[in-house]
Amino acid sequence: MSRESEPAAPREPDLLPFWPHYVLSEFIAWYIVLGVLITLAALFPAGLEEKANALQTPEHVKPEWYFLAVYQFLKVASVFASLGSEAPRLTGILLPAIGMALLFFLPFLDRGPKRPARRRPLLLILTILILAVVIALTVWGQYS
């Protein structure tokens, strides 16, 4: 029997107590993360470069890793130069901004009743595609 063929009838979910079951496992997760943090900090302490000098630009200037995708996309957007002198700047900023706006309003754009991703193939494909592009841009930005 495939789940898709069943009518979407409301059903009572099996319930677990939040306390102490879930709280205990959450605390175990926190304890592991604390261990990971201290290990990372001990093995790879936060670095410090030369003191800031406004007159001396370093060779490889990059933003933080979580802004690299947008930064790289802004650089790549120069391919739109044939559409006009302002086109690269506009697309380079506006496309990521529109993407963030769409993500922000996701609950109002996707109003279908189905929850699990395996029953929403379009959403699954879009998520994987966007994730792949963002990761690719980030890696590209890191090594360019």
Next chain:
Amino acid sequence: MLNPTRVSQGLLAWIEERIPVQAWIAASLHVTIPRSAHTFYLGGITLFCFVVQGTTGILLALYYQPTPETAYDSILVIMNQLNFGWLIRSVHAWSANLMIIFCILHLLRIVLQGAYKKPREITWLVGMGLLFLTLGFGFTGYLLPWDQRAFWATTVGTEIAGAVPFIGDFVRQFLRGGADVSAATLTRFFGVHVLVLPVALAGLLVLHLLLIHQQGLADPEGDENE
């Protein structure tokens, strides 16, 4: 004769008579979650990272000096002279990165499980606000060590904001507190990092948790039926 057990019981009863603390604790803990809900603890770990950031951040703020002349040297003191200063700063830096990673993983979990659907749209919007504030924390915090990497990453970052059509120049000036990254930039980034963002994030966080508590976790196997 003072019996410690009786004194503490009496104190608890005295408080309970005035504010029902035990009832509040019971109401917040004694809830149920669907057996099929898999959170992978992602949101909770993000919360834990925020607690670590608050704790280590307060300790760093006791020694850090937010001026271009002294910032770099105060970081050197924290790293080389204070007991465990290097550990506190390194944990703060690592926890900042982990917090953003777990924010993103938490967001992906919510997307793939469809947990943002009715009636949880407001929780989603508040969560997006929390993500933006977390990125703001990263952006402002990165400048504070005032080394070459910090200075030029901020120069590039504010340059990206300056590419926004029409309002770009204003945004860049506003972020930098002038034409270039300078003492004014460091002062306002520090103020935003230690005052504005923590208050804003704590407020949204309380709202996020209240909404989750009110509505319970979404059942990923059940379709929207409320």
